[in-house]
Amino acid sequence: MVLYSFLLLLGVSLAGGMESGIIGGKEAKRHSRPYMASIQTDKSHTCGGMLIREDYVLTAAHCLNNNVYSDQNLIEVVLGAHNINKMENNQQRIPVMKYIKHPKSERNNKKDYSFDIMLLKLKDKAKLNKFVNVMRLPKKIKKTRPNVKCSIAGWGSKSPKGVQASDVLQEVKLKLQENSKCKEMWQQYFNSETMICSVSDGKHAFCKGDSGSPLICNTIPQGIASYTFDGNCTNTKYPQVYVKISYFLPWIKKTIG
Structure with missing residues (x-):
């Protein structure tokens, strides 16, 4: 099964892929994210x-x-x-x-x-x-809504092999995807109770080295970057996945x- 083979690679190269850590983003304003x-x-x-x-x-x-x-x-x-x-x-x-x-x-x-x-x-x-x-955590477990605009920042790798991290903090805006779409693509590897995912538009994404970074939606941290399609962070078929912070409060x- 093709999907299974990709999941096997996740343990080796989680959030691995393209030419820069944050794809389609920009350099963050200095110290705008003190957390x-x-x-x-x-x-x-x-x-x-x-x-x-x-x-x-x-x-x-x-x-x-x-x-x-x-x-x-x-x-x-x-x-x-x-x-x-x-x-x-x-x-x-x-x-x-x-x-x-x-x-x-x-x-x-x-x-x-x-x-x-x-x-x-x-x-x-x-x-x-x-x-x-x-950074203040969410106060309670809350269902996330699709199409909400969020952002993520990180110092992810600049090279395809993930050898070198970005010098400066980069950030990018993303939109949440419907959990049903995430489940449809990732099947048993997506848990709708503990995970959320963002829209794969082929232009904006987190990548290797950005794992663990918080996904911020309306000033509230909703997710922690977990995994993406191995070898291609901007894959348009598979949504990028985060663990849902509120579930773990x-x-x-x-x-x-």
């Missing part, structure tokens, strides 16, 4: 994330592959950045003390992207200011206390 986090291993950007408390960052579970990043002391979060390849005065680089994947993100040694969500406990609290600030609140 954005660059998750780095050995000083290299791997995923996006969102500061939800002074000591916690929310991201995607697949961003931490235990087979590759077994030493969590190598994992750091960079806050307050615009250009992640410059030593900007407002940047805060904080080591990750503990990573907490959703308990259902892996079952029987297999990833379940229906629960592709993770919390990173920071070693030190972030110092909040105009460059670094927390009870788990998040219980975990961070």
